[in-house]
Amino acid sequence: MKLRIRSIRAKFLIGFLLIFAVSFVLLNGTVTSIIRTSNQNIITDDLIGLKKTGSSYVRQAFLMNHFGNDDIYFEQIAEEMIRDLYYATSSEVSAYSIDGKLIHASDAAVFTGTTADDLEEAIRGNTAYTISYEGGTASVLYAYPVVIDGVKVGILRYAKPFDLLYEQSGRILNAVFYIALAIFAAAFLFSYLLSRHISIPLTKLAAASNEVTKGNLDVRLSMERQDEIGRLAANFNEMIGRLKSQIDKIERDRDRLEKLHLQNKHFFDHVTHELKTPLTSVLGYAELIKENGESDPAFFTKGMNHIVDESRRLQDMVASLLETSKEQGRWEETGRIEAGQLLRDVCDAMSFKAQRYKKAIHIEAAGELYVEAQPDKLRQLFINLIDNAIKYGHPQSQIEVKASTESGMIRFEFANASDSISPERLASLFEPFRTDDEKLAREQGSVGLGLHIAKSIVDGMNGTIAMASADGMTRVTVLLPIAAKGVEWS
Numbered sequence: 471m472k473l474r475i476r477s478i479r480a481k482f483l484i485g486f487l488l489i490f491a492v493s494f495v496l497l498n499g500t501v502t503s504i505i506r507t508s509n510q511n512i513i514t515d516d517l518i519g520l521k522k523t524g525s526s527y528v529r530q531a532f533l534m535n536h537f538g539n540d541d542i543y544f545e546q547i548a549e550e551m552i553r554d555l556y557y558a559t560s561s562e563v564s565a566y567s568i569d570g571k572l573i574h575a576s577d578a579a580v581f582t583g584t585t586a587d588d589l590e591e592a593i594r595g596n597t598a599y600t601i602s603y604e605g606g607t608a609s610v611l612y613a614y615p616v617v618i619d620g621v622k623v624g625i626l627r628y629a630k631p632f633d634l635l636y637e638q639s640g641r642i643l644n645a646v647f648y649i650a651l652a653i654f655a656a657a658f659l660f661s662y663l664l665s666r667h668i669s670i671p672l673t674k675l676a677a678a679s680n681e682v683t684k685g686n687l688d689v690r691l692s693m694e695r696q697d698e699i700g701r702l703a704a705n706f707n708e709m710i711g712r713l714k715s716q717i718d719k720i721e722r723d724r725d726r727l728e729k730l731h732l733q734n735k736h737f738f739d740h741v742t743h744e745l746k747t748p749l750t751s752v753l754g755y756a757e758l759i760k761e762n763g764e765s766d767p768a769f770f771t772k773g774m775n776h777i778v779d780e781s782r783r784l785q786d787m788v789a790s791l792l793e794t795s796k797e798q799g800r801w802e803e804t805g806r807i808e809a810g811q812l813l814r815d816v817c818d819a820m821s822f823k824a825q826r827y828k829k830a831i832h833i834e835a836a837g838e839l840y841v842e843a844q845p846d847k848l849r850q851l852f853i854n855l856i857d858n859a860i861k862y863g864h865p866q867s868q869i870e871v872k873a874s875t876e877s878g879m880i881r882f883e884f885a886n887a888s889d890s891i892s893p894e895r896l897a898s899l900f901e902p903f904r905t906d907d908e909k910l911a912r913e914q915g916s917v918g919l920g921l922h923i924a925k926s927i928v929d930g931m932n933g934t935i936a937m938a939s940a941d942g943m944t945r946v947t948v949l950l951p952i953a954a955k956g957v958e959w960s
Contacts (some may be wrong), residue, residue: 489952509635513601524601524626531551531671532618550596562581567649569593580629588600592670671699805844806954807842817831817833831871842954850923851924859885859946881932882950885945887944
């Protein structure tokens, strides 16, 4: 079965543990090998010194007393030679014949009952040594043939302890072992803490990401860090914040579109009904007049008046729809217009309608009120606002129209006496297909597009429009930029 390690911290720890274990074993093995090699070199140098001392002693003895049979002489001087070499080298010494027979030894027990590999090599004419480890001690048996004038006369064999050397080597190895173990333990602890320092924030980030995938956009990471992980957490929080803001905006747009869809449906249902009702009435009166002709003058006059009134209402509704459609198109060429005179002309033209509604229009407009606009659009703006004031103002009231300059702008104000309007309804009156009073609007033939068209015209001229209701008065205020000097419309 394949083992899968999913946690980053577990991967860190297992990886560090493997690296440290392998490094520790390699370091310990390398140091042990180096110390053993150094010990062997020390032993070899010491044994070479022993050989030189022994060979010099035997050579001097043979020079002083030379016999014809050298191996017999070697046996004769063996006891004295062994004693002198024992004191000279501080080592146990033994002498053997050329065939390996023990002649004399400083301590025979040292050379009996032990391995004889070195002695066998010496019998064959080679120099050799063996190292023995017993009970925590180390000793070396060293043998070499004694050669005088090219003739092998005997064998010298040494037994020398190297307990201190190996004890020292053992202490060094132990010190290296524990120091390396302490270093690796500290490094492992540091690695563990480092892995926690890295993995715990990543675990929190993973948990926060899971919450986000579940739709929880209120989750945030709190990390007081200045490193890369801290910046990652800050970026994550900012990303979630922006995502939440975008989703909120999408939801608002969705709600607005749904609301607009319902308004459009309401508008089309309303327009369909409003168009169908007068058309049905007009068609009915027209058929009756066609059948009866002028036989009934009173009915004829009533029917014709009704047809004219309904036709005018249909004409107003169609004109409003066409104006709404045209506002989506491109603006025509604009010019510098004296808005005061244009406003006075519109007020004069609308005064007849105001009189029909038993109202009057009072205008106060200063001169030299130049704006950058297209004449028909500006005229339509004034007509819509004055017409709205006429329709929804109280009977027997006066509509106040003013125009003046204010802080680099031209201010137009249209006021009429009316019932108070709540702030909620004021905020929605500039939306398309909305009216202040549905019943009154139906009576007046309005489909709620006048203020929306007015706002579109003002927006296109980089101006502002606002409505306020207080003290029994409704005021619409329009601010338009003053036009720079240039070509004027005539």
